[in-house]
Amino acid sequence: MNMIRERLIFEISDKGKKGFTFPELDVPEKKNLTDSIPVREDIKDFPQVSEVEVVRHFTRLSQANYCIDKGIYPLGSCTMKYNPKINEKVAQIENFISAHPCLDTKVCQGNLEILSELEDMLIEITGMKAFTFQPAAGAQGELVGMMLIRACLEDRGDPRKFVLIPDSAHGTNPSSAHICGYKVKEIKSNKSGTVDLEDLRKNMNKDVAAVMITNPNTLGIFENQIKEAAEIVHSQGGLVYMDGANMNALMGICRPGDMGVDVIHLNLHKTFSTPHGGGGPGSGPVGVQKGLEPYLPIPRIKHKGSHFSLDENYPKTIGRVHGFYGHFLVVVKALAYILSLGPDGLKEASETAVLNSNYIRKSLEKEYHLKYKAPTLHECVFSDKYQKKHNISNIDIAKRLIDLKVHPPTMSFPLIVHGALMTEPTETESKADLDLFIDAMKQIDREAKEDPDVLKSAPHESYVRRLDETKAARAPRLRWKP
Amino acid sequence: MNMIRERLIFEISDKGKKGFTFPELDVPEKKNLTDSIPVREDIKDFPQVSEVEVVRHFTRLSQANYCIDKGIYPLGSCTMKYNPKINEKVAQIENFISAHPCLDTKVCQGNLEILSELEDMLIEITGMKAFTFQPAAGAQGELVGMMLIRACLEDRGDPRKFVLIPDSAHGTNPSSAHICGYKVKEIKSNKSGTVDLEDLRKNMNKDVAAVMITNPNTLGIFENQIKEAAEIVHSQGGLVYMDGANMNALMGICRPGDMGVDVIHLNLHKTFSTPHGGGGPGSGPVGVQKGLEPYLPIPRIKHKGSHFSLDENYPKTIGRVHGFYGHFLVVVKALAYILSLGPDGLKEASETAVLNSNYIRKSLEKEYHLKYKAPTLHECVFSDKYQKKHNISNIDIAKRLIDLKVHPPTMSFPLIVHGALMTEPTETESKADLDLFIDAMKQIDREAKEDPDVLKSAPHESYVRRLDETKAARAPRLRWKP
Amino acid sequence: MSYISLSQKDKKEMLKVIGASSPQELFDSIPDDKKLKRKLKIPKAKTEPEIMEYFNQKAHKNKNNEYISFQGAGAYQHFIPAAVDYLSSRGEFVSPYTPYQAEVSQGTLQLIFEFQTLICQLSGMEISNASLYDGASGTAEAVLMASRINRKSKILVPKTLHPHYREVIKTYTKNLGLDIQEIKYDDSGQISMTELKKHLDKETSAVLCQSPNYFGVIENLDKISSLAHESKALSIAVVTEASSLGLLKPPGEQGADIVTGEAQSFGIPLSFGGPYLGFMACQKEFLRQFPGRISGETKDVNGNQGFVLTLSTREQHIRRERATSNICTNQALCALRATIFLELLGKNGLRQWSWQNLQKANYAYDLLKGIKGVKSPFSGKVYNEFIIQTEKDWADIEKGLMKKKIIPGISLEKYYPELKKCGLVCVTEVSQKQDLDRFAEQFKEILSA
Amino acid sequence: MSYISLSQKDKKEMLKVIGASSPQELFDSIPDDKKLKRKLKIPKAKTEPEIMEYFNQKAHKNKNNEYISFQGAGAYQHFIPAAVDYLSSRGEFVSPYTPYQAEVSQGTLQLIFEFQTLICQLSGMEISNASLYDGASGTAEAVLMASRINRKSKILVPKTLHPHYREVIKTYTKNLGLDIQEIKYDDSGQISMTELKKHLDKETSAVLCQSPNYFGVIENLDKISSLAHESKALSIAVVTEASSLGLLKPPGEQGADIVTGEAQSFGIPLSFGGPYLGFMACQKEFLRQFPGRISGETKDVNGNQGFVLTLSTREQHIRRERATSNICTNQALCALRATIFLELLGKNGLRQWSWQNLQKANYAYDLLKGIKGVKSPFSGKVYNEFIIQTEKDWADIEKGLMKKKIIPGISLEKYYPELKKCGLVCVTEVSQKQDLDRFAEQFKEILSA
Ligand SMILES: Cc1ncc(COP(=O)(O)O)c(C=O)c1O
Numbered sequence A, B: 001m002n003m004i005r006e007r008l009i010f011e012i013s014d015k016g017k018k019g020f021t022f023p024e025l026d027v028p029e030k031k032n033l034t035d036s037i038p039v040r041e042d043i044k045d046f047p048q049v050s051e052v053e054v055v056r057h058f059t060r061l062s063q064a065n066y067c068i069d070k071g072i073y074p075l076g077s078c079t080m081k082y083n084p085k086i087n088e089k090v091a092q093i094e095n096f097i098s099a100h101p102c103l104d105t106k107v108c109q110g111n112l113e114i115l116s117e118l119e120d121m122l123i124e125i126t127g128m129k130a131f132t133f134q135p136a137a138g139a140q141g142e143l144v145g146m147m148l149i150r151a152c153l154e155d156r157g158d159p160r161k162f163v164l165i166p167d168s169a170h171g172t173n174p175s176s177a178h179i180c181g182y183k184v185k186e187i188k189s190n191k192s193g194t195v196d197l198e199d200l201r202k203n204m205n206k207d208v209a210a211v212m213i214t215n216p217n218t219l220g221i222f223e224n225q226i227k228e229a230a231e232i233v234h235s236q237g238g239l240v241y242m243d244g245a246n247m248n249a250l251m252g253i254c255r256p257g258d259m260g261v262d263v264i265h266l267n268l269h270k271t272f273s274t275p276h277g278g279g280g281p282g283s284g285p286v287g288v289q290k291g292l293e294p295y296l297p298i299p300r301i302k303h304k305g306s307h308f309s310l311d312e313n314y315p316k317t318i319g320r321v322h323g324f325y326g327h328f329l330v331v332v333k334a335l336a337y338i339l340s341l342g343p344d345g346l347k348e349a350s351e352t353a354v355l356n357s358n359y360i361r362k363s364l365e366k367e368y369h370l371k372y373k374a375p376t377l378h379e380c381v382f383s384d385k386y387q388k389k390h391n392i393s394n395i396d397i398a399k400r401l402i403d404l405k406v407h408p409p410t411m412s413f414p415l416i417v418h419g420a421l422m423t424e425p426t427e428t429e430s431k432a433d434l435d436l437f438i439d440a441m442k443q444i445d446r447e448a449k450e451d452p453d454v455l456k457s458a459p460h461e462s463y464v465r466r467l468d469e470t471k472a473a474r475a476p477r478l479r480w481k482p
Numbered sequence C, D: 001m002s003y004i005s006l007s008q009k010d011k012k013e014m015l016k017v018i019g020a021s022s023p024q025e026l027f028d029s030i031p032d033d034k035k036l037k038r039k040l041k042i043p044k045a046k047t048e049p050e051i052m053e054y055f056n057q058k059a060h061k062n063k064n065n066e067y068i069s070f071q072g073a074g075a076y077q078h079f080i081p082a083a084v085d086y087l088s089s090r091g092e093f094v095s096p097y098t099p100y101q102a103e104v105s106q107g108t109l110q111l112i113f114e115f116q117t118l119i120c121q122l123s124g125m126e127i128s129n130a131s132l133y134d135g136a137s138g139t140a141e142a143v144l145m146a147s148r149i150n151r152k153s154k155i156l157v158p159k160t161l162h163p164h165y166r167e168v169i170k171t172y173t174k175n176l177g178l179d180i181q182e183i184k185y186d187d188s189g190q191i192s193m194t195e196l197k198k199h200l201d202k203e204t205s206a207v208l209c210q211s212p213n214y215f216g217v218i219e220n221l222d223k224i225s226s227l228a229h230e231s232k233a234l235s236i237a238v239v240t241e242a243s244s245l246g247l248l249k250p251p252g253e254q255g256a257d258i259v260t261g262e263a264q265s266f267g268i269p270l271s272f273g274g275p276y277l278g279f280m281a282c283q284k285e286f287l288r289q290f291p292g293r294i295s296g297e298t299k300d301v302n303g304n305q306g307f308v309l310t311l312s313t314r315e316q317h318i319r320r321e322r323a324t325s326n327i328c329t330n331q332a333l334c335a336l337r338a339t340i341f342l343e344l345l346g347k348n349g350l351r352q353w354s355w356q357n358l359q360k361a362n363y364a365y366d367l368l369k370g371i372k373g374v375k376s377p378f379s380g381k382v383y384n385e386f387i388i389q390t391e392k393d394w395a396d397i398e399k400g401l402m403k404k405k406i407i408p409g410i411s412l413e414k415y416y417p418e419l420k421k422c423g424l425v426c427v428t429e430v431s432q433k434q435d436l437d438r439f440a441e442q443f444k445e446i447l448s449a
């Protein structure tokens, strides 16, 4: 079905059309209230449309999106698992959504209990000692983690200067370290795709505050020397930060807290099934070992028996990073998820995520180059090396996948794999959907040899054809104008 | 976007997959409970799928539907107006949806009040004296209406034998009369498309129980001699039934009760904006004049002051036609609609429906044949007469409209217009959407002359191409089998 | 709030095209003396916040949320998975018309086809339609269908059939010369075979049998069908509690020719009685007399599978007064809910569900029967409803329990004056053991007061 | 409940392809001594009905539904049209990732483009991003951005800025060598110009100004911007109550270089504090230092309009530690809600909305000030929040009113110990006159008790 391009709402706006009306003002109107304040003119070109026009606009726009609810979405590092509908439903319960954040704690015990319970469960799942839910997403979690480390080291006398980050890391890692005032030093990966302990040892010294490790790393490979790495860092007084974005491989299998990790962030919007929303809201809770607890953001939730309260009495706290307590409704969904799965279900989820990923890896390893041969867990990173011979890049492959009704893998990283196709199916996919992806990838490999043009000009059967990103950046048009 | 055909759920089913689990049984299990009762075998081939598979299945299926929420839907006689979202929301309020129909009336005063209030409003809008909400849809409303007439006449001594129905009527009219034990006699339409008074007079006699009139009729023409027609029928002791499916043209403009109508049914799912749901549920309340009130179905809602009760004490009642009180949740939505619009809004809705329809009529009257030239209200019936010269039928036109992203008009009736294209835009359409339809119709007219093949083979850009209805009926496959 | 999408400018332009000076002018075809010369007397327009408040207040006048309830009798409280609500509220399902234009309605048509298949699987039949209004009118349609098939007019309706269904049958058949005869029940709470045999003869068009019946008792449908067939009458099975289909032998395997009933239990909320979901299924040979919409499989010009509404020559828009039914709009969206519900539960969930209904109801039945002063008038096996008889008037029991925020069930006195001091109690999977124990305790207390 | 879609058969087949005998084998790369040798100690799996009940019980422990509330202070109660909830809960919006693959994400990309346009129109700016986490962290980002632009380090933060925002700024800047100085307010409740002038100098990177400020008072942003510009400092406008943008002169027309804040008021429920919606807009010249995702218009190979995430060379995934921000996942779904909300309200609805907030709050302000023992510490004009000072401790007033099921607002004592016995009261369009009258009456009663 060739869609008609959906016009911008501004283009269908016309004077006097209305999509909503408020009840009449029921207090005596005082026109002079605006006498000495700066009042705006009529907002030129602000939309004026009817409710049906708005509903059609967004219904049609929604259909221009691919999404988990429509099919497999093997975007590596993103853990695009199914978002259970019951979680959405419980997060819409009236007393949750209408709760003001400044409510007297007597009036919001249920909410505090939820925050506290999820904290307990994440502690058990990760082996850490305490969690904060203030970080709004993974990246803010990293920043908070870095701040905690800095506060702790400062407390010990010297915040230090450097943070070590493997070359395979996600872009937010160096960026977060930087915003925390650290200089970033890159650590090499070794041939098996894990942190090169030699390089780590070489770079580790008393000027280094921390190392940021992702585990399993962004190649999907378990950092099996993480304990050893942690020892190297600890021995020099540094701390170990773990990017827990890939926790979906490890639930019930092993615990970062048992492996020398001092600080971790999780992505509730990955591992714990809360929806991505087309780019948020997420939630990036940060967990710490005992020594770092005093520095956690305030307020924290405390309880005496079954009474919960908010405690701000943490003199060493790094302070607030969010206006209130982070993304409460996301916390509700994550808790619903963990309670639904239970201990066996969480472990089964990780096992199945790894099974699905290895099934894809095995099914495609002839057709697609795998730079690192080490065993992988929940994801694996192919590359376009074989297809490059036919002048076909990972982007062409991705765009062609769109024609074949599956979402492409991640391509923007890890930077150590050229032409990366980072593939993470998650545990919720059916075999039929995995096969759909595998068959599409195989077809593309054949096409690369036999009909490369069909790849270069892909996608053919999408809402729009291949878009010109260079043009967008060169002459930016970032808002509508009449 | 060429869609992949969605498989039947049975085809993706596999042993052991689960989409839902119940809590464990919390009472002592007694296996012997089934000892002497007929217990079924395992249901062969009953689906076994996961929640994500179900969600994807129905998300994808939903996208294979055209709907009001996506665009203009000018299906004549169906009043496909926008279904406001607030109506859906109020109909989901917990105390409505979880109310058992046998609740003690003390516990469900709110529900009874709602039924009573909508009755009052429909009385005011139509000028009738009482309404019942038992009929589940328009057709059941017609049947109830006929039964009321029969009961009344029987009470007067003779139920009579015939019902007169204009040749332009909807198919449910004769069918309903028939199920009520009447023989149907067809009345001709005159040249201006309204009931031929002469023919009516000729056929009216003491054997005729009633005439069933649609007003405005299915050509969109107001039966301006309805009062005269009513007099003819009344003078012979017959009664006048009005099919109120087209009430959307008349709200606040004129009232059937003021024009000699004795019994009327309304379609809440047309005039009063409740959704069609892809074929129901609707609601077809029936209104009567005072003389027919004793025959209405029981129970009826009564109130003393602000206390509401259910009254079954109507010895002359025709009885029940529904298990309980009809479609309560649909009533809730219709009431929300009427309260939202108020008296001015209802009138504006009718006026705008008529404006929109006349705009289409005027814009297309050169290209498409209009058998009846009389002024029309909310809809008008074109035909394929001009296009037939090029061997193009109304079906080809309809299928081509699908390519052009608008829903086709009604074709199955009125039978007096050959190759009918019965077009009813409703009041909620924007001018842009009306123009989309008009332009598509004009393009099709051009194509009929210049490129008829593109019409004969339409639709080209749909989820499936033109379907073989003959095959479906000749070798019926009405359920899946492995 | 109005839902018009035209600006003043649009209106002006359109009027200009039409050649009229105002929308009012377009109503000139209505004689002036027939026009309403005043404003409608209904409350002035409300905005969305006011509508929300208005209905919240109405809902607040209902007090049902304060009670736990054991009412059934044709309307059952079951758990509804979140995915049912979410998926069935998508505008693409809610806002289209009946799928007349098949090519843009494949979503609805395929789901109806799946619904038909599920109903066939559950009922043990070969043909199902897209839905009927509800169980009661569906049963009336089945009666009409039977008499069309064998052109006989005597219909045997057991007193164990839901009283409302019996009333609707009467309303529907009254004008068609059908002879409705009621069949008494026996001590087991089942249709009395002696009575049935007494009434059954060659004039009989059909015998109806609801199982589990109004008393919750499971009938011997197999036997009844055989008797009916011996007299060349049709056997019509009626199901009001569709959850029982997951456990009981399907009517199609117990000799039923037509199965009809209410599928509200499949994911449709109580909703104060509607909209619900009538269903009907039958053996292949009766297809031409079958009422209602049917979705059928076919192919498009490219040979791809697709679905259309089919066999419409049975229907009113083609056959007019000779149609098999006048039904047009039916219950598509409710059928969608049922389809999603059943596909989520799947084979194992469905069995688990029926099993829990059976177990919990019988647990409560035993508890209540164990109370001094309570007995069971019937000996038949029950599914998830049962009758108990006490020493007090049911009205008093109800009053007492309602003070404890319990609704104990439904009094039988109105429709079965012979069954004095009896109540019909329903227990489904939503009741927890602790609720049942509390119910029994309070019941006991009231009886001993 | 688990959400796995593999059957046992599938698993077996897949393991065979892989060449493993069990899924556990696939974890052999994890050293055995690092594995958890026991089950996780979390409650055993719950089914959907149990989950529903669990959270209903939790919600029931909250009592907020019993109160009418006048709390604001950065989180505002406004009416949310039904269409916002419906549309924003569609799976196609809820379940995709950030729109990296533009061709299958045009829905999200176009709505972000519309959101950016709306934010620009409201703020009077040229550039907006797709969203930031919330108002507080957005403000911190603005501070960082300013110091990147002019490479200066002194930031002037008024005490009239929301205390939480001030705290977040401190947390964010602490490690970056920025010098945060607080500016006092004057008797009007506005930033003291004398104080501001005292602190403002050539070292100043930026001056922040929240209007309406934490006290509800409308600031003289125009003047502050001029002063800032005179010292070659940037003017950062902060908006915590976005509904005010429908009435007040846009910050862009009052000299602001960067506008940031919280747009929760646009259709996002209170949600116990999150997720909310940070927004940021700026003048064109600062684009290269601007943080966050941006959707930009472009064309496809056929020349058709389309949208992509653009200018990503500013971002972490390209520029890593030199990015303008570390933000990655942001608040897309909240931005969708805001976009639907604003497009529904439209030009007239928006104005009507702001106007009613202004009128109702000032009505209540006058009522309360009219009570003996109540005074207003500030003379400035207010939008929909205001401070009142009483003769009793605010805690006592709160206690008294809460007994009457009224939450009177927020005490100022914690963050402004100098403002004794003061409370911050917020009144929006959702309050009806009768609520306000009752509030004032009860207030009076408590004061006179
Ligand atoms: C490995 C890794 N770390 C961190 C992040 C950042 O998480 P967020 O997008 O929630 O800020 C991501 C997200 O893509 C990631 O894949």
Ligand SMILES: Cc1ncc(COP(=O)(O)O)c(C=O)c1O
Pocket: B077, B078, B137, B138, B139, B140, B170, B172, B214, B218, B243, B245, B246, B267, B282, B283, B284, C327, C328, C329
């Ligand atoms: C004129 C007319 N009368 C009656 C009906 C029957 O209404 P329903 O489909 O609700 O049974 C229709 C519906 O299409 C109709 O158009």
